[in-house]
Amino acid sequence: xxxxxxxxxxxxxxxxxxxxxxxxFSRWLQHDGLWQLDRRSMSGACAVGLFWAFIPSxxxxxxxxxxxxxxxxxxxxxxALVWVANPLTMPPMFYFNYRVGAWLLGRPERSxxxxxxxxxxxxxxxxxxxxxxxxxxxxxxxxxLLGYLGAHAFWRLRRATxxxxxxxxxxxxxx
Numbered sequence: 001x002x003x004x005x006x007x008x009x010x011x012x013x014x015x016x017x018x019x020x021x022x023x024x025f026s027r028w029l030q031h032d033g034l035w036q037l038d039r040r041s042m043s044g045a046c047a048v049g050l051f052w053a054f055i056p057s058x059x060x061x062x063x064x065x066x067x068x069x070x071x072x073x074x075x076x077x078x079x080a081l082v083w084v085a086n087p088l089t090m091p092p093m094f095y096f097n098y099r100v101g102a103w104l105l106g107r108p109e110r111s112x113x114x115x116x117x118x119x120x121x122x123x124x125x126x127x128x129x130x131x132x133x134x135x136x137x138x139x140x141x142x143x144x145l146l147g148y149l150g151a152h153a154f155w156r157l158r159r160a161t162x163x164x165x166x167x168x169x170x171x172x173x174x175x
Contacts, residue, residue, distance in 0.1 A: 044073030049081025101135025
């Protein structure tokens with residue numbers, strides 16, 4: 001059922017290959033793994049999307065697309081999972097990343113008050129960038145690993161249920 005819902009929502013690969021603005025990229029969009037919904041492609045897409053969601057970047061979707069194409073995993077799912085980091089979730093995510101990075105570097109956490117100005121951003125980022133980037137990378141790796149293993153386990157459990165039900169079903173013997 002979930003597979004049918006996803007298939008209805010994602011664009012058809014041929015539509016994207018023949019799109020006027022995407023035509024120059026069509027040779028990279030040819031691989032079937034970018035559009036399949038199998039265990040390998042979905043697990044890899046979860047890892048790619050969640051990894052790039054936790055990396056602080058203004059254009060997270062572009063590296064996610066490039067990574068999905070390079071690894072030949074499901075492209076639409078990779079792009080969708082990047083949106084785990086949206087304007088509502090980014091502040092707590094990146095604050096958590098900063099705290100992890102500060103803990104890993106053995107630095108005390110800095111307290112700061114937030115201001116909407118470029119001066120504040122430049123001043124604070126010069127002091128916070130190392131723990132933020134280290135923490136973001138570590139948390140992104142953990143999220144990617146958990147996403148991969150979770151999708152892989154979900155797929156296996158989903159596939160194992162009908163087989164187990166078949167094995168448990170009592171067999172009728174004919175006399």
